[in-house]
Amino acid sequence: MSDNQDLRIAVLGVGIMGADHVDRITNKIGGARVTVVNDYSLARAEEIAALTPGARVVVDPFDAIAAEDVDAVVLATPGPTHEKQVLACLEAGKPVLCEKPLTTDADSSLTIVKAEAALGKRLIQVGFMRRFDHEYTQLKDLIDSGDLGRPLVVHCAHRNPAVPNGFDSAMIVKDSLVHEVDVTRFLLDEEITSVQIIRPAANSLAPEGIQDPQIAIFETESGRHVDAEVFVTTGVAYEVRTEVVGELGSAMIGLDVGLIRKTKPGNWGGQITPGFRERFGQAYDTEFARWIKAVKIGAGTGNYVDGPGAWDGYAAAAVCAAGVKSLETGQRVAVDMVARDSVAGPQR
Numbered sequence: 001m002s003d004n005q006d007l008r009i010a011v012l013g014v015g016i017m018g019a020d021h022v023d024r025i026t027n028k029i030g031g032a033r034v035t036v037v038n039d040y041s042l043a044r045a046e047e048i049a050a051l052t053p054g055a056r057v058v059v060d061p062f063d064a065i066a067a068e069d070v071d072a073v074v075l076a077t078p079g080p081t082h083e084k085q086v087l088a089c090l091e092a093g094k095p096v097l098c099e100k101p102l103t104t105d106a107d108s109s110l111t112i113v114k115a116e117a118a119l120g121k122r123l124i125q126v127g128f129m130r131r132f133d134h135e136y137t138q139l140k141d142l143i144d145s146g147d148l149g150r151p152l153v154v155h156c157a158h159r160n161p162a163v164p165n166g167f168d169s170a171m172i173v174k175d176s177l178v179h180e181v182d183v184t185r186f187l188l189d190e191e192i193t194s195v196q197i198i199r200p201a202a203n204s205l206a207p208e209g210i211q212d213p214q215i216a217i218f219e220t221e222s223g224r225h226v227d228a229e230v231f232v233t234t235g236v237a238y239e240v241r242t243e244v245v246g247e248l249g250s251a252m253i254g255l256d257v258g259l260i261r262k263t264k265p266g267n268w269g270g271q272i273t274p275g276f277r278e279r280f281g282q283a284y285d286t287e288f289a290r291w292i293k294a295v296k297i298g299a300g301t302g303n304y305v306d307g308p309g310a311w312d313g314y315a316a317a318a319v320c321a322a323g324v325k326s327l328e329t330g331q332r333v334a335v336d337m338v339a340r341d342s343v344a345g346p347q348r
């Protein structure tokens with residue numbers, strides 16, 4: 001596809017994320033337009049299509065993927081629906097940017113990895129947007145420069161003011177902690193081998209039955225330690241912090257300056273971003289701009305991805321599966337993953 005031609009995109013699931021993605025493709029990023037909108041709620045699909053010049057509603061998600069006026073697909077549907085929709089994209093030979101998580105269990109993610117490998121192309125990008133955030137890329141560059149020495153320990157905090165109704169304890173692992181799983185793999189360039197989830201006293205202000213906060217401990221292939229506090233009902237604001245401690249120094253992102261105290265409504269002499277849309281707006285924009293570019297040149301190379309791919313989605317799902325098991329017992333659980341080399345294909 002030439003650079004002058006617009007990539008024609010179907011967006012499936014136009015809730016919070018999907019509607020934002022339609023807006024960024026239509027109004028913020030060049031080189032693409034939304035031609036098809038689909039949502040389980042027809043009224044919602046119609047509402048978003050009406051705001052999007054040139055977009056039409058297609059009622060069935062699989063018809064939307066297969067549509068002739070669609071070159072590539074964005075999936076912003078809930079995690080449990082991703083497997084079938086991603087496989088349909090592969091079946092149609094269409095590049096897809098699938099919001100995280102790739103799927104909600106390791107087996108289905110592995111099925112996807114293998115299906116993509118069998119095609120001999122890289123068609124799947126997973127929406128781990130932190131890899132495109134300026135602070136995370138600076139931290140990664142610093143680690144790779146060697147200035148911190150060998151990183152030994154990573155500390156993370158991931159706090160949300162609130163989560164949608166129906167969010168349960170396992171979703172804190174699969175929907176929220178999954179970002180720390182990807183960040184760990186991205187920053188340290190190795191797989192996570194075990195997970196332990198510790199359950200501190202639960203927030204009495206959280207919806208009943210939710211174990212929140214949770215503390216996750218990861219061990220990596222070379223024995224490095226990562227801990228992550230995930231607390232998704234703070235009632236305060238959106239905070240994502242990562243500190244890497246190396247043999248020659250340490251570095252932290254996610255704080256503007258020395259933070260003293262944080263309470264409602266989220267002010268401490270500066271501003272804490274209220275949600276992921278504000279904190280990671282730049283990252284989503286960069287992620288989409290780079291994906292659109294990669295898809296346009298993909299036909300020449302067979303690589304339609306610029307960022308985390310199906311393997312990264314599978315690795316994250318496998319770690320989260322171990323995390324969910326550990327959530328039940330509090331014990332350390334080994335991550336059960338196939339060897340990357342055993343999955344022949346373009347993601348290698």
Ligand SMILES: NC(=O)C1=CN([C@@H]2O[C@H](COP(=O)(O)OP(=O)(O)OC[C@H]3O[C@@H](n4cnc5c(N)ncnc54)[C@H](O)[C@@H]3O)[C@@H](O)[C@H]2O)C=CC1
Pocket residue numbers: 012013014015016017018038039040041044061075076077078079081099100101127128129175276280
């Ligand atoms: N990268 C990030 O920072 C974030 C990623 N997400 C991910 O984005 C995805 C969507 O999350 P939200 O926008 O927060 O959810 P949402 O609930 O606001 O939107 C989901 C939409 O999908 C529709 N839908 C449900 N089943 C469908 C199906 N089978 N086919 C078509 N449409 C269907 C719903 O009607 C709804 O409009 C999830 O995978 C979530 O984990 C969500 C928030 C932030």
Ligand SMILES: O=C1[C@@H](O)[C@H](O)[C@@H](O)[C@H](O)[C@H]1O
Pocket residue numbers: 160163175176177179232276
């Ligand atoms: O992906 C996201 C949500 O789905 C998840 O529920 C939140 O915990 C994360 O902070 C956000 O980035």
